[in-house]
Every structure is written in structure tokens, then in C-alpha cells.
Amino acid sequence: MQDNIQELMDKLGNKVSSGELFKVNFKTVPVDYEMNQLKSINSEEVEGWALRVIDNGKIGFSSSTSESQFENMIARAKEIAQFGQPALFDFPEQVKIPRKGKLKLYDRSVSKKSIAEMIEMGNSIISRAHCLNSELRCDVGIVKQEGQVRYCNTHGASFDYQKTTFASSIMIQDTKEDDMMMLMESRQWGQDALSLDSLWENIEQKFNWGKKIVEIDSGYMPVIFTPKALLVLILPLIAGLNGRMVNKKISPLQDKLGQTLFSPLLSIYNDGTIDYAEGSAPCDDEGIPMQKLPLVEKGVLKNYYYDLQNAAEAKVEPTGNGIRNSYHTSPSPGISNLVIPEGETTFADMVKDIKKGIVVDQVLGLGQGNILSGAFSNNVQLGYKIEKGKITGRIKNVMIAGNALEVLKDIVAIGSEVDWKSGRYCFPHIYIKSISVATKN
Amino acid sequence: MQDRLKSVLSKQRADYVEVRLEEYESTNIRFQGKDIDKISSSQEKGGNARALVKGRWGFVTFNRWEDLEDKVKQAVEIATLIGDEQSYLASMEPVVEDLMAEYPNYFREVNLKEKVALMKNYSNIITNFSSKIQSSIADYTDRYNVVHFANSEGTYIRQVHPYLSVHFTAIARDGDDVQMAKESIGTVKGYEQALQISSLAQKAAQRSVNLLQAKHVPGGEYTVILDPVLAGVFIHEAFGHLSEADFLYEDPRMQNLMVLGKKVGSKELSVVDDGSLPELLGTSKYDDEGVLTRKNYLIKKGILTGRLHSRETAAKMGEEVTGNARAVSYHFKPIVRMTNTYIEKGKTPYKDLFNDIKKGIYARQFYGGNTTFEMFTFSAGEGYLIENGRVTEPLKDITLTGNLFETLHNIEGIGNDFKIIESGGGCGKGGQSPLPVTFGSPHIRIKNVVVGGR
Numbered sequence: 001m002q003d004n005i006q007e008l009m010d011k012l013g014n015k016v017s018s019g020e021l022f023k024v025n026f027k028t029v030p031v032d033y034e035m036n037q038l039k040s041i042n043s044e045e046v047e048g049w050a051l052r053v054i055d056n057g058k059i060g061f062s063s064s065t066s067e068s069q070f071e072n073m074i075a076r077a078k079e080i081a082q083f084g085q086p087a088l089f090d091f092p093e094q095v096k097i098p099r100k101g102k103l104k105l106y107d108r109s110v111s112k113k114s115i116a117e118m119i120e121m122g123n124s125i126i127s128r129a130h131c132l133n134s135e136l137r138c139d140v141g142i143v144k145q146e147g148q149v150r151y152c153n154t155h156g157a158s159f160d161y162q163k164t165t166f167a168s169s170i171m172i173q174d175t176k177e178d179d180m181m182m183l184m185e186s187r188q189w190g191q192d193a194l195s196l197d198s199l200w201e202n203i204e205q206k207f208n209w210g211k212k213i214v215e216i217d218s219g220y221m222p223v224i225f226t227p228k229a230l231l232v233l234i235l236p237l238i239a240g241l242n243g244r245m246v247n248k249k250i251s252p253l254q255d256k257l258g259q260t261l262f263s264p265l266l267s268i269y270n271d272g273t274i275d276y277a278e279g280s281a282p283c284d285d286e287g288i289p290m291q292k293l294p295l296v297e298k299g300v301l302k303n304y305y306y307d308l309q310n311a312a313e314a315k316v317e318p319t320g321n322g323i324r325n326s327y328h329t330s331p332s333p334g335i336s337n338l339v340i341p342e343g344e345t346t347f348a349d350m351v352k353d354i355k356k357g358i359v360v361d362q363v364l365g366l367g368q369g370n371i372l373s374g375a376f377s378n379n380v381q382l383g384y385k386i387e388k389g390k391i392t393g394r395i396k397n398v399m400i401a402g403n404a405l406e407v408l409k410d411i412v413a414i415g416s417e418v419d420w421k422s423g424r425y426c427f428p429h430i431y432i433k434s435i436s437v438a439t440k441n
Numbered sequence: 442m443q444d445r446l447k448s449v450l451s452k453q454r455a456d457y458v459e460v461r462l463e464e465y466e467s468t469n470i471r472f473q474g475k476d477i478d479k480i481s482s483s484q485e486k487g488g489n490a491r492a493l494v495k496g497r498w499g500f501v502t503f504n505r506w507e508d509l510e511d512k513v514k515q516a517v518e519i520a521t522l523i524g525d526e527q528s529y530l531a532s533m534e535p536v537v538e539d540l541m542a543e544y545p546n547y548f549r550e551v552n553l554k555e556k557v558a559l560m561k562n563y564s565n566i567i568t569n570f571s572s573k574i575q576s577s578i579a580d581y582t583d584r585y586n587v588v589h590f591a592n593s594e595g596t597y598i599r600q601v602h603p604y605l606s607v608h609f610t611a612i613a614r615d616g617d618d619v620q621m622a623k624e625s626i627g628t629v630k631g632y633e634q635a636l637q638i639s640s641l642a643q644k645a646a647q648r649s650v651n652l653l654q655a656k657h658v659p660g661g662e663y664t665v666i667l668d669p670v671l672a673g674v675f676i677h678e679a680f681g682h683l684s685e686a687d688f689l690y691e692d693p694r695m696q697n698l699m700v701l702g703k704k705v706g707s708k709e710l711s712v713v714d715d716g717s718l719p720e721l722l723g724t725s726k727y728d729d730e731g732v733l734t735r736k737n738y739l740i741k742k743g744i745l746t747g748r749l750h751s752r753e754t755a756a757k758m759g760e761e762v763t764g765n766a767r768a769v770s771y772h773f774k775p776i777v778r779m780t781n782t783y784i785e786k787g788k789t790p791y792k793d794l795f796n797d798i799k800k801g802i803y804a805r806q807f808y809g810g811n812t813t814f815e816m817f818t819f820s821a822g823e824g825y826l827i828e829n830g831r832v833t834e835p836l837k838d839i840t841l842t843g844n845l846f847e848t849l850h851n852i853e854g855i856g857n858d859f860k861i862i863e864s865g866g867g868c869g870k871g872g873q874s875p876l877p878v879t880f881g882s883p884h885i886r887i888k889n890v891v892v893g894g895r
Contacts, residue, residue, distance in 0.1 A: 035691040040498035041519045044772065047504045061481040065504045069484060076482040083470075083557045085477050115522065137692055175694035180815045218660060248473060248576045252617045328467075328483045365818040368809035369838060370652075372612070373619045377840035377893035379811075379818040397816070399842055399893030401660060436895035438660025 005152055008070060012053070013154040015074055016060075016081070019053040020091045020154070022285060024327050026147035031118045033140040036126050041115060048327030049073065054090065055081040059309075061330045088312035091153040095287040103282055104275040109192040110164035111146045118142045121168065121196070128200060129172055132207060137173040151287055161282055165423065166192050172203060174210075181210050181394065183382060184362060185228075188423035190276030206361065206382070214385045214393035216439055222357035222412070223400065223435045224350050224386075227419040227427035229360045234338065234425075235367050236374040236404040237268065241295055243306035243321075243333045245372070247313050252374060252405060256301050263411035264299040265343060272320060272336030278423030279336035286322040286331045293319050307331045339426040343414025350413055350431045352389040358437060359384040359391065360400060374405035399438045407432055442599075443537070446591035449510050455492045455517045456528040459592040461729070462488040462506060463771040466549075467584040470556055472564035474576050480557070487771045492516040493753075495524030500774050529756035535595035536731055541587070547603055547631035548583040556581060559635065560607075563642045567611045570646035573653060575614035579642070581635065582606045582865075588729075588771075596731040604628075604722075604877060606865030607635050609642050611649035620655075620837070622648035622822060623808070625865030627722050627877060648806070648823055655837035658824065660894035664801040665841065666794055666886050669860035671804050671821055673880030676712055676784050677868070678810035679817035679845045681880075684714070684739045684747075685765070685777040685870075686754035688814065695814075696758075698846075703745045706849040709787045712740040714749060716764050716780030722863050722877040723780035727764070730775055734764035739782075740849075751777050769873040776871055783881035787855025791884035794854045801827040802892060804839050809866075818842040840893045847889075854886035 012019045028044040050063045051073045060081025062073045122140050129138035145165040152158035169186035185203055187194045225233065239245060240253040253261070272280050272290025283289045286308050294302040306314065307322030310333055323334030351359070362382035369375055380398045384391045415429030442462075450458055464486040471479040489502040490513040499519030501512045548556075560579045567577035586602040606627040613620045624645040628634040667675060682688070689695035716734030718724055728734055730752050738746045750758070751766035754777060766775035795803070806822025821839040825832045843851075860881055867875020 037691070038497065038523055040500060040774075041523060042500040042502070042774075043515060043519065044500075044502040045504065046502070046772070061479075063481065063483040063485075065485045065487055072484070076484075079553060080480050080482055083477060083553060084480055115519075119523070135694070137694070175692070175698065177697070180813075182813050250576045250612045250614065250619055252619050328481070328485075330479060330481060332479075364813060364816060364842070365809070365811045365820065365840060368811060368818075369820045369840060370619075370621050370808070372621055375838045377820065377838055379816060379840075379842040379893075381813055381816060397842065397844060397891055399660060399818075399840065399891055401838065401840070401893035401895050436660050436893075438891060438893050439662075440889070440891055441662045 009152060009154050012074060016053040016055040016078060018091050018154045019051065020286070021152055022050040022324070022327065023150045024048045024147060026145060028143060028145040029115070030141055030143040031115065031122055033122050033126060033138070036130070036138050038119060038122065050324065050327045051077050052330055053077045053081055054087040057086055058082070058084040059087045060084050063328045085309070089308040091155055092157050092287045093155045094157045095159045095283055097159065097282045097289055103273060103280060105164070105190055105280060106162040107164045107191040107276070110144050110166045113144050113166070113192060118144065125170055125196065132204065133174065137175065139171040141169045143167045149281070157287055159283055159287060164190055165278065166194060167423070168194060168196070170199070170203065172207065179213065183207060183210070188278060189420070190278070209384050209391050210382070210394040212393035213396055216358065216385050216395050216398060216437065218438045220434045220436055222354045222431065222433060224357070224359045224429055224431045226359065226361045226429055227421055229363055230427045230430055231366060231425065232363055232376050232378055233404040233408060233430070236371050236376070238335055239371050240405070241304050243304045243310040243314060246304050247310055250372060253301060257303070259301055260299045261301050261405070262296055262299040262408040265411045265414050266296055266299055266408060267294070267341055268296040269294055269339045270305055270321065270335055270337070271339050274337055277337045284320045284322040284331070285324040288318045288320045288322060290320040290336055305333050305335070307333045337424045337426065340428060342416050342418045342428045344416055345413035345431065346416050347429050350415070350429060351386055351391060354386045355388060357386045358395060359386060374403040376404055377401040397439055401436050401438065407435060410434065442589055443591070443597045446589065446597060449513050450591060450593045453492065453513060453517050453593060455494045455520060455593070457493040457530055457593055458490065458513060458517060459590065459730070460488065460490050460509065460513060461768070461771050462589040463586060465584055465586040467582065468553070468556065470560050470581040472560050472579045475565060475568055489771045489774070490516040491774055492520040493528050493530065494520035496526035496528050497523040498774070502772055529753055531752040531755040531762045533732060533752070533762065536727065537597050539599045540726060541599050541601060548605055549585055551632050563609065563639065566639055566642040567609060567646045570611070570643060571650050573613045573615060573650045574611060574646055576612045578608065578610040580608040590729065590731055592731060598727050598731055600725060600727065602725065603631070605632065605635060607638060608865045609645040611645040613649035613653050615653045618653060620649050620652035622652060627863050627865040629722060629724070630720055651835055652823065652837050655835035658802065658836040658839050658892055658894035660892060662889055663892050664798050664886065664888045665890045666801065666803045666827065666884060668805040668884055669858065669882045670862050671807050671819065672784060672882035672885045673862050674807045674810045674819050676882060677779060677782050677878070677880040678812045678819055679848060680712060680739070681714065681779045681782045682812050682870070683814055683845060684749050686748045686750045686758060687777040690754040690757045699745065699748065701745055701747070704743055705740060705745050705846060706743045706852055708743045709855050710740055710743050710849065710852055711738065711785040712783070713738055713785060714765070714779050714782045718781050721781045721861065721879050723879045728766045728775070729768045730766040732762045732764045732766065734780060737763045749777050749779065751775060767876060769876050773873045776873065778870065778876055779868065779878050781861065781879045783861060784855065784883065784885065786857055786859040786883045788857055789854050791856030791858045794856055794884055794886040795827060795832070796830050798827045798830055802836065802839065803827050803832050804841065815845050816842065817845055838894070842891050842893065848887060851888045852885055853888050856884035858883045
């Protein structure tokens with residue numbers, strides 16, 4: 001794109017008022033194990049081109065997988081623009097990336113990682129699972145990815161960056177005649193720095209807790225969410241703080257900036273400036289620098305997040321949250337990385353504090369239901385019972401339900417250690433005072 | 442194309458090689474409230490090569506068709522690198538068939554202006570329905586896929602997969618209470634299907650407003666009646682996924698749970714997956730390994746009778762192929778998937794199912810569902826309390842859960858009505874989503890279902 005960029009932009013500039021071209025190239029190599037065996041290796045290459053134009057004041061969008069389609073993309077975007085949304089913004093004149101401490105997103109050792117090394121890693125996981133119990137089923141995925149993102153517009157602004165990701169996921173399944181325990185752990189990071197040891201400690205601990213199944217009665221009780229399960233409570237916030245939802249007046253959090261809505265223990269940041277995190281980038285997908293944006297600070301609602309169009313509609317500054325789900329979609333408000341800073345209470349102390357309650361580690365049906373209202377209702381796919389300050393066993397056939405926006409008012413404690421999930425959610429344990437737990441009579 | 446593929450495939454040293462080349466065009470129009478929100482046109486071209494060498498697979502995806510030869514080689518090299526046991530693949534006769542002519546161009550002949558006007562109208566219908574409606578979404582997608590499939594055994598198939606969906610979301614608000622209701626259609630039958638669905642838009646609007654009045658369901662164990670939509674989701678999520686042989690073909694402990702001949706429900710219960718039903722979303726003549734689709738009984742009269750296979754899982758388990766290897770797109774390899782899955786209709790007039798339920802829940806419509814083999818969960822779009830056999834007050838945020846095997850045995854009534862649901866959503870598995878499927882059922886009654894609530 002560097003070579004003929006000017007030519008493409010000239011071509012585009014001649015046909016529309018203004019326009020931008022966004023291009024991604026990714027190569028992904030997953031090494032997959034099924035049922036304790038190496039099953040397949042893939043090599044997946046993706047090239048995508050997205051064109052967004054403003055023509056006669058309206059937005060048009062088209063996408064393709066090949067540069068050879070460029071003329072055709074312009075024609076389609078122009079046709080679309082006849083019916084498009086009125087543009088309330090123009091593409092940036094320049095991309096202002098802060099110079100201090102250049103953001104790190106690319107690790108050469110990920111890109112150099114050989115298939116043989118990935119297989120070695122997979123084999124060591126399988127043999128560790130085998131040590132835990134030789135009859136377990138273990139599925140493993142080791143994935144490396146490298147890619148490049150490029151952007152330029154007809155005003156002469158441009159940016160590009162390279163990015164690597166290395167990830168491993170482990171699923172352990174213990175199948176019996178009348179019970180099946182599934183445990184899932186994964187790590188994802190831009191750097192080749194994944195320690196499997198901490199991951200493995202987690203798995204061993206949870207596997208041992210889960211050996212015994214215990215009964216529990218329905219009712220309201222204290223619940224500890226592990227970092228892995230916390231999205232249950234955070235997804236409704238992500239939806240409600242989206243500038244689009246606020247503009248459309250369908251967010252229960254609208255008109256509430258500056259109000260104390262949650263426990264003073266809770267702070268949440270959207271932060272796209274963290275080295276090697278999955279959602280980090282020098283700027284968002286429309287050229288606005290990413291930043292550390294407080295969403296909630298000590299329980300007080302601080303900010304909504306916006307892309308260019310929605311910020312303009314709300315008459316506020318864009319927040320660097322114009323994210324594309326893929327090259328086939330135009331930017332809309334999205335989260336880069338989400339960080340909840342650690343608190344002061346260890347997980348062990350949380351457990352000690354509870355007479356009767358549960359730990360929720362994995363749920364079924366995440367995001368299913370009326371998220372926007374804050375409602376959640378999930379099967380506890382992996383959870384444990386706490387009795388008199390001790391974890392006594394695994395619970396089954398149990399549902400938790402409530403309204404996340406209410407529940408987050410009643411935080412007893414925030415965990416003193418954080419864990420990254422999916423490379424983009426940095427969460428501690430959160431201990432909630434009381435949630436409805438339903439099970440068999 | 443056929444000759445080129447044949448020549449590339451004939452040169453490879455592998456137990457089996459296949460190639461999929463695909464191109465599509467797609468249009469998406471989305472209104473939010475009375476205004477256009479997003480409108481886009483996308484076009485994609487790509488392919489993949491999959492090779493089997495000594496029991497292991499190499500899989501390569503790419504965008505440039507001109508690189509085909511290299512990519513096929515690469516897939517074989519990768520598989521060769523790790524191949525270390527015997528390959529299993531059910532045998533089949535090569536097929537050469539061009540199904541291009543079977544589908545007219547449908548929506549491709551309709552101009553953009555007309556499609557935009559149609560969606561604007563639907564969005565207005567929802568927005569104008571009541572002063573309680575805060576916002577609406579009317580989302581239109583059409584896609585025209587052409588897929589070439591060829592393998593090293595001499596098969597060459599060209600199939601078209603037309604797809605059209607319309608989604609409605611109505612969002613009603615009363616103070617801080619925001620309620621949402623969704624309706625959608627998905628179809629392979631063409632643009633006409635999108636024309637006469639004002640009533641569906643109204644239905645979504647009505648339901649979102651009704652939900653503002655609904656009470657939270659108290660958590661606990663209930664006898665539930667599921668409408669055909671939710672019963673269809675149930676059989677897809679809870680049972681269908683467990684019938685997919687790739688979960689168990691190498692796992693002896695899972696196979697023990699799913700031994701054919703095992704009694705899993707009452708005599709009235711029969712469950713079918715059929716990818717050959719005419720003109721449904723889950724339908725295609727051949728699956729993505731070139732195997733003819735067909736009607737497969739999964740449960741017949743309460744007995745576990747079959748499961749869904751790819752060529753590899755069928756060979757490994759010594760069972761027949763079923764035509765269920767499907768891939769969402771060239772980005773993915775074909776894996777075992779459902780097509781059109783349904784519970785056959787029973788004998789009880791469905792209104793009689795409510796009789797003698799002291800306290801229960803009538804759950805209708807759906808938000809979504811999920812499963813991890815034995816446990817499942819799914820959420821109802823709306824619901825009502827049943828008291829002494831009568832439907833009384835409206836409830837909201839109903840999510841049901843249970844253990845599959847217990848729940849199948851707990852089905853105590855199957856209605857004599859029946860409906861196949863073609864929604865605009867789809868099924869997700871192994872990162873491949875949304876795959877067009879349908880599900881169907883009569884009303885069913887299940888006892889001892891755990892419902893989350895507060």
C-alpha cells in the first residue's frame with residue numbers, strides 16, 4: 001500500500017468529497033490437539049480492504065478482499081452513500097500519535113516461533129493433564145498470529161502498525177456416567193511471555209476442588225466471581241456505556257455522568273495504551289489516538305465511549321473507541337481493553353469471610369438475555385460451594401440471576417490480584433454481598 | 442475451473458486432499474429508530490485447502506485464487522509433518538455436479554433504493570407502535586455465495602448458497618427499565634420473503650412494551666411448557682450438539698454416554714436432523730465434504746438411534762455418513778454440524794398440556810442458548826406464569842437450565858402442533874458462527890426444570 005498509496009488516494013479523491021482506506025493482513029497458525037492428540041495444524045491468511053467515503057455529506061461503505069477490486073469498491077461505496085447516514089464528522093487531517101514511550105505491540109519471537117516449538121508446548125500440556133488423571137480428556141490450542149493494519153485518507157493522514165498475538169487454551173474434561181466436569185483456561189498476549197505454570201496451578205486447584213459434588217439450597221447468598229466469570233456483571237456496563245446506546249436514549253446509564261452508581265470500591269478503565277494487550281493500538285480504527293479513559297472511578301460514572309460519528313452527534317470529543325469488528329464493518333463504539341484495578345482482599349480472605357456462599361468460575365449463556373437492562377441469568381457451569389470459610393466442593397444445576405447494574409452497588413471486596421482474560425480484560429476477583437441462587441427443590 | 446482443480450489435486454501425495462473456492466457479495470442495511478444507521482456492501486473471494494496424511498490434517502486458507510497450487514502443497518506439507526497414524530475417511534463415490542442453475546438471482550435484481558425503503562418502513566412501524574418505544578432496529582442482510590468444491594477422489598461440485606435475513610429489535614423504556622424484544626426471519630427463498638413481515642415488526646414492538654409490565658420470575662424448579670420456538674432451541678442446544686460425533690468419536694467415555702440403543706426418553710419422543718428438506722436455511726444438496734444430505738433419526742420412539750457425522754467420524758466409529766460436515770465459510774474447515782433439527786409432533790392437543798399444572802411457566806420465543814454437553818441453558822424471549830392450568834401474569838428474564846439426559850426423560854407431553862423456525866440467527870461452534878440452521882417442534886411439557894430468577 002505504501003507504494004501506490006498516493007495513486008489510490010488520488011483516484012478516490014477525484015470521485016468523492018473525502019474517503020479513507022483501511023487494510024488488514026493477518027496470518028494465523030493454530031496447532032490443535034483433540035482428545036490428548038495433535039490433530040491438525042492450520043495456516044490461515046486473511047487480507048481485507050475497507051473503504052469508507054463521504055459523498056454529498058453522506059457516508060458510504062464497501063469492503064473487499066483484494067486491491068484489484070478498488071475501482072469497484074469506490075463505485076459501490078458511492079452508490080451506498082446515496083442512502084447513507086449524514087456524516088457529522090470528517091476524516092482526520094492528521095493522526096496524532098503521542099510520541100512518548102512508543103506502544104509495544106509486536107514481538108519478533110512470536111513471529112519466529114516455529115511449529116515444532118508450538119508442538120513441544122502442546123505436548124507438555126497434554127502430559128501434565130495426563131499426570132493429573134490419566135483418563136481425562138484434554139483439548140489444547142496453541143495459536144500464533146501476526147498482522148499488519150494500515151490506514152490512509154484523502155486528507156493525507158495515515159498510520160500503520162504491526163501486531164503479534166500468542167495464545168494457548170486448555171480444556172479439561174472429566175466424564176463419568178452421571179457427571180461431566182469441564183474446566184477451561186486460556187492465556188493470550190502480544191508477547192511471547194506466557195508462563196504456563198500459573199495457568200497450571202489454577203487448573204490443578206480447581207480440578208481438586210471439583211472432585212466432590214455438593215448440594216446447595218436455593219436462596220440469596222454471597223457470591224465470588226473469578227476474573228474469568230466477571231464478564232457476567234461487566235457486559236451490561238459495556239453495553240450501557242456505549243456512546244451509540246446513549247445517543248439513542250436506550251442506555252439505563254444515560255444522563256448519569258458524575259453520579260455514584262456503583263460501590264465506591266469499583267473503578268473501571270478502558271485503556272488502549274497497554275503494551276501487548278489484545279485491544280491496544282496507537283490509535284483506533286479511524287485514526288484517533290487510543291487513551292486511558294476512566295469509565296467508572298470509585299463508583300462514580302465518569303465517561304461514555306465514542307467513535308467519530310457518535311461523538312459528533314453527542315457534541316463531545318471522540319475517545320479513541322472507533323473499533324471495527326472486521327474489515328467488513330465500519331467503525332462503531334467499542335472497548336479496547338478493560339481494566340478493573342486490583343483491590344486489597346486476597347481470594348483466600350474472601351472465602352474465609354463467607355459462611356455460606358458460592359464461587360462462580362465459568363458460566364453458560366454469557367450475554368444471552370436482555371443485557372441492555374442489566375439483567376443476567378446464567379447457569380453456573382463451573383462453581384464451588386463455600387461453607388464456614390472453606391471451599392467444600394463443586395455445585396451443579398445451579399442458576400444465578402440478578403441485575404448487574406444493581407449487583408455492582410453491593411461489592412464487599414475486590415481481589416488483590418488481577419488476571420488478564422482473552423488478552424483484553426484485566427480483572428480481579430469480585431465478592432458480591434448477595435445474589436439469587438436457584439437450584440432443584 | 443473443474444479442470445484446473447483436478448490437475449492441482451491429482452499431483453499431491455496425501456491420503457486425501459480437498460479444495461474449496463468461494464466468492465460472495467453481500468449487502469447490509471440497518472435502521473436504528475427512524476434513521477439509517479449502517480449500510481454497506483461487501484465482496485469477498487477466497488479459498489482453502491485441506492489435506493489428510495496419516496491421520497492428521499493440514500489446513501490452509503487464502504484470498505488469492507492464483508496461489509491455489511502453492512496452498513494445496515502447503516496443506517499437504519503441514520499434514521505430512523505431523524501425520525503418524527492411520528487415516529480414517531468413509532468411502533464415497535465421486536460426484537460431479539453443477540448446481541449453479543438451480544437458484545435464480547433473487548435479491549440481486551432488486552435495487553438498493555427499494556431495499557432501503559422497505560427497512561425504513563419496518564423501522565417506522567416499530568417506532569410508531571407506542572410512545573413507550575424508545576428505539577428500534579431493522580436490519581437487512583443478503584448474501585449470494587458461490588462455492589466450488591473438489592477433492593482428490595474426483596468430486597467436483599459447484600453450489601450456490603443464497604441467504605437473506607431481516608432482524609427486528611424493539612426497545613421499550615420506562616424510566617430506567619429498558620426492555621428489548623427481537624424477531625427475525627432467515628430464508629433461502631428470495632426477496633419476496635422480506636416483503637410481508639410488518640406483523641413481525643409489530644410483534645416485536647408489542648412484546649417489548651408488554652415486558653415493561655412483566656414481573657421477574659422467582660428462581661426455582663418448575664413444570665414448563667415450551668412453545669415450538671423454544672422447544673426447537675432446546676432440542677438443538679441440549680440434544681443436537683451432543684449428537685455431533687466429533688465430540689465423541691475419539692472419546693470412549695463420551696461414547697458410553699451416547700450408546701446407540703440407549704433409552705433416553707418416552708415412546709412419544711422422536712428427533713430428526715434433515716439437511717435435505719426442501720428450501721430451508723439448513724438445507725443443501727451436498728454437505729461441505731460433498732456428501733449427500735439426508736434425513737437422520739437421532740431419537741426414534743425414545744431410543745437413541747443415530748448421530749451426525751463427517752466422513753472422518755463416520756469411518757472411525759464404523760457408522761454411515763450422514764451429510765453433516767459443514768463450514769461457515771472458506772475461513773474454516775468443515776466440522777460436524779446440524780442442519781434442520783426437529784422434534785416430531787405428538788398426539789396431545791397442545792392446550793391440554795397445560796391441564797393440571799398447579800404452578801408452572803409457559804416460556805415462549807428466545808434470546809439464545811448454550812450448551813456444554815450434559816448441561817444446557819437457554820433464555821426465553823417472553824413467558825407467563827401458569828397457575829392451576831391457566832396462563833396468568835407475564836414474566837421476564839426467564840432462563841432455563843438442566844442436565845440433558847434427565848430433561849429428556851422429564852418430557853411428559855408432546856403437542857400435536859408443529860412449526861419449523863427459520864430465524865435470522867444461526868448456530869455457533871468452534872468459532873464458526875453464524876451457520877444457517879433451522880429447528881422445529883410442537884409445544885412440549887417438561888417437569889422439574891430449574892429456572893434462574895430473583
